[in-house]
Amino acid sequence: EDLRVDGRGCEDYRCAEVETDVVSNTSGSARVKLGHTDILVGVKAELGTPKLEKPDEGYLEFFVDWSVY
Structure with missing residues (x-):
């Protein structure tokens, strides 16, 4: 069958919902909802x-904090 477990076809996709500037104390932020996934x-x-x-060098620092709920 060409169906996923949730009944959608292999070519069917879920609608994505995107919001920007959702966290006030950041330089930028976004929230993406796709099905039951919320990022x-x-x-x-x-x-x-x-x-x-x-004088011609710089650096980048990355910090990642994540949780599953």
């Missing part, structure tokens, strides 16, 4: 001054 993402960004000894 919340927040990003904070800071622009810093390069070190005098390395």
